[in-house]
Amino acid sequence: MPFFGVGLTLLVLTGSSFFVLGAYYQHHDFWHKLQQLIQEDPYAFYIREKLYDALPLLNLNCREQSVGNGSRMSEIMKYGFPGLDDIRVYSDFVLSYDRRNRVAHWVYEHLRAPCVQSNGGGASRHEANYQPDMSVPSNFRADVTDYKNSGFDRGHLAAAGNHKCHQTHCNETFYLTNIAPQVGKGFNRDAWNNLEIYVRELTERYGSVYVCTGPLYKPKRQMAGFTEVENSRRANGKWCVEYEVIGENTVAVPTHFFKVITVESKLPGGQPYMEAYIMPNAPISTNTNIRNFLADIREIEHIAGLQFFNGLRRSFFFDTNYTTTPELYRNFQ
Amino acid sequence: MPFFGVGLTLLVLTGSSFFVLGAYYQHHDFWHKLQQLIQEDPYAFYIREKLYDALPLLNLNCREQSVGNGSRMSEIMKYGFPGLDDIRVYSDFVLSYDRRNRVAHWVYEHLRAPCVQSNGGGASRHEANYQPDMSVPSNFRADVTDYKNSGFDRGHLAAAGNHKCHQTHCNETFYLTNIAPQVGKGFNRDAWNNLEIYVRELTERYGSVYVCTGPLYKPKRQMAGFTEVENSRRANGKWCVEYEVIGENTVAVPTHFFKVITVESKLPGGQPYMEAYIMPNAPISTNTNIRNFLADIREIEHIAGLQFFNGLRRSFFFDTNYTTTPELYRNFQ
Structure with a gap:
């Protein structure tokens, strides 16, 4: 029985950490493409704050990154x-x-x-x-x-x-x-x-x-x-x-x-x-x-x-x- | 040993499915917020195709949804x-x-x-x-x-x-x-x-x-x-x-x-x-x-x-x- 308990815990742990990993991967990928779009498209640039707000994870982190990467524009x-x-x-x-x-x-x-x-x-x-x-x-x-x-x-x-x-x-x-x-x-x-x-x-x-x-x-x-x-x-x-x-x-x-x-x-x-x-x-x-x-x-x-x-x-x-x-x-x- | 094999397979399966689930959750959440932004902001509306392109998962699905939900605008x-x-x-x-x-x-x-x-x-x-x-x-x-x-x-x-x-x-x-x-x-x-x-x-x-x-x-x-x-x-x-x-x-x-x-x-x-x-x-x-x-x-x-x-x-x-x-x-x- 304890064996099953450990197994179950392991499963739950693996599941949840991979869930977070998946979410993070998806987020990261989108973030990258979004940054590129904002660099290239003035309309995207203009509404960039709103786009950042739509990003559910690591919201603060994204904003900081964007300030750091500020273009000449x-x-x-x-x-x-x-x-x-x-x-x-x-x-x-x-x-x-x-x-x-x-x-x-x-x-x-x-x-x-x-x-x-x-x-x-x-x-x-x-x-x-x-x-x-x-x-x-x-x-x-x-x-x-x-x-x-x-x-x-x-x-x-x-x-x-x-x-x-x-x-x-x-x-x-x-x-x-x-x-x-x-x-x-x-x-x-x-x-x-x-x-x-x-x-x-x-x-x-x-x-x-x-x-x-x-x-x-x-x-x-x-x-x-x-x-x-x-x-x-x-x-x-x-x-x-x-x-x-x-x-x-x-x-x-x-x-x-x-x-x-x-x-x-x-x-x-x-x-x-x-x-x-x-x-x-x-x-x-x-x-x-x-x-x-x-x-x-x-x-x-x-x-x-x-x-x-x-x-x-x-x-x-x-x-x-x-x-x-x-x-x-x-x-x- | 076969027990470990089954356990490992179970772990891998759980991990990968939860990864996909996490990615999907993140995608779904962002998709929802993006749709709202496109409805409200004409600039977002104008570059909507590019925004859709930036969405990595279910790309085709998104476009179809957007056509289906077409606003009067x-x-x-x-x-x-x-x-x-x-x-x-x-x-x-x-x-x-x-x-x-x-x-x-x-x-x-x-x-x-x-x-x-x-x-x-x-x-x-x-x-x-x-x-x-x-x-x-x-x-x-x-x-x-x-x-x-x-x-x-x-x-x-x-x-x-x-x-x-x-x-x-x-x-x-x-x-x-x-x-x-x-x-x-x-x-x-x-x-x-x-x-x-x-x-x-x-x-x-x-x-x-x-x-x-x-x-x-x-x-x-x-x-x-x-x-x-x-x-x-x-x-x-x-x-x-x-x-x-x-x-x-x-x-x-x-x-x-x-x-x-x-x-x-x-x-x-x-x-x-x-x-x-x-x-x-x-x-x-x-x-x-x-x-x-x-x-x-x-x-x-x-x-x-x-x-x-x-x-x-x-x-x-x-x-x-x-x-x-x-x-x-x-x-x-």
Whole structure:
């Protein structure tokens, strides 16, 4: 009889341990495939927390693993996706592509001091070429011929000068998905360039800066038969959105561009600092201080149909606002 | 010794069967949670095939189950998503919402004969009220006040008359996410209404019709200082997109509207028939035959930035085109 007892115990023990082993095997196998899917598919990436929640075993363990294995994409998108339309992941920036306008909705970058310095990494923009991104369906793809004789510069959204650590990073900023038609003299080569330089200064000073750049198609008051000056004086004209489209592929010329900048504090546990800019896609006189273009992030959200820092309390970001650059440099650490 | 042999066999058998049991338990639990996620989350829904592929056990079984449990959404979206921006699932139609323009990108419906007949189901549009969809963030939400005194009708994209089987279905077509500013006289109440009636006739005749409806913001040739007539005569004017925006929430007034119609054959295994329409959001004279507005689906795709029947060969749909309605009725079965 005791023999049977031992046998029974042995059976139960074996059964239960193999049950756990089977469950673990199944879990592990699925976990592996899921990780791969999340790496490859932006939609899977976006709902990854929900997918992890669906995993019954070792739930905590999985989350930790995922934090440990964080890709460059998860670093760049730390403050959330402003929108989810046609997400495209490049090696050092992430963008959402607007198939209707053939210009990105937004481009997100995470800048670090070593990669923005003039002597940083050695990547050179002279080795890079503007080129269409062939992964965009041809019907929605901008081409270099669209910009020819258009009178507009091929303006970078993620600036080439922000990605000097690897030649590949720099080259990828020349994909036309990251390019928008910009007024050259007085804007792309001047005021907008100054704003980009300012972002790099912030990066060198504070070490880690997140910047989201995109186009705006801003409504303006307008009435048929009146000039623009007359219209701006009228109280009850219609509001219209109006923008040019260039080339065979009708690439939209944005009326304005925005930047949303998040500067991380150097202090351990310090809160980040946020500011936003809107600049018209037009010549801006040389002496204009860029802080004249400081904008309310909610205005950008309203015009662009985007949502920033989704899920984080706004007060977290709006606590501090500095009216001058020296004031910012003095007070934010 | 034979006793040990029997014992060992018993142990191995128990171990392996409990291993399989454990794996199955784990699989079943995850499967259940995954199904729930796919039902609730449109992104999960979109990548469901990939998620199923990641499931190691009973792969075939899972797919079959999912087909068997097909939701109304999977029926409506049978021919694929034209785009994936801000997908919103209602009880009898699915739409993609354009947060920048406060009008849907597209609305997909699956029409069946019993629900479009004038005496069908008993749902009445007189019990329904126009109302904002509170699930849209306030920053991107259209409101009834936006349409007041705008001079435009609140035009349905998914027509109320297509959803007569349940009062809820009918009511939901009155959410402002399904509404766009339309010219009333000569368009919404006339030519556009005729097109909607034609779609219902197709449904009554063939039983099952898929229709995708949406706005277009179509570029036109324009030069400053010239009238529209003068501009249309010029060979080298600029191309511009121009549209009005109405109300506090700047709801865009589309320049055109499109419908992409897929009629399923009544013959078993018969190929579906597809046609597309573009109509200007303007008064159209009463006697105009709607077949004058037949359009190439690629033009709609180019202007709207959408892609129809993704993954299906186009020739599948473009095999047949009928120039008149009697011809269509005579030849397509």
